[in-house]
């Protein structure tokens with residue numbers, strides 16, 4: 001009698017536990033399913049989100065492009081340092097220094113087929129005459145008052161001041177390479193150049209071949 005009673009209560013306990021388990025399962029099932037559904041739903045957005053670039057990111061990318069492409073090679077005044085020409089701090093990208101005297105242009109070297117550059121690569125001499133690297137800082141005397149469109153016209157079509165009907169830019173400005181850059185990259189470079197320290201420097205106009213003083 002005692003034995004059967006124990007067995008009975010064991011069965012009840014077992015059954016009761018199973019019933020509880022089933023009950024919990026039935027309660028939880030819709031919850032689990034709905035959370036799965038929500039998860040999937042959230043990972044597949046209805047509309048693609050528009051990618052936005054902040055001005056800060058644009059300037060950072062522009063700085064990276066201007067630096068690695070080497071605009072400063074021609075556009076920054078330099079002094080001769082231990083490892084060769086080094087940019088002069090504070091004058092970065094300001095072009096051929098206003099009022100600086102050109103070194104003597106050697107007729108002999110030019111006639112022998114040489115092209116010449118001054119010591120800091122801001123002036124170049126060749127069959128086109130003498131060209132002077134422009135001031136591309138954010139100053140008024142640089143490209144500070146240029147629109148983004150002007151900048152694109154200068155780099156894509158090689159036009160002075162980025163004006164459609166202006167003269168063509170002279171060598172060695174390699175604009176035809178930059179013409180292949182994406183809108184995004186040109187816009188980033190423009191944003192960076194507009195953020196540079198303004199340096200007041202009026203670069204002289206180019207000297208045509210017939211007016212070069214040679215020795």
Ligand code: HEC
Pocket residue numbers: 065066069070071072073074075124131132133134135136143151154155159160161162168169170171172173174178189206
């Ligand atoms: C190999 C030398 C060289 C390199 C490299 C170079 N430039 Fe130039 N750039 C020049 C010279 C020289 C001029 C002036 C040409 C002229 O007067 O016709 C010039 C002119 C310009 C002008 C036109 C300015 C104006 O007033 O119309 C812009 C803008 C410019 N460069 C931007 C750049 C940028 C940005 C880079 C780098 C991505 C760059 N340049 C790299 C030599 C260079």
